[in-house]
Amino acid sequence: MAFFIGIAGPWLVIAVLDLLAIRRDRELSRIP
DSSP: OHHHHHHHHHHHHHHHHHHHHHHHHHHHHHOO
């Protein structure tokens, strides 16, 4: 289990950061 978390952990972090970046870009694009 720990081995699986060691592999999936970094990918989950990257995915979350990517989603936050997309959301942030959308909010910035709304502002003229």
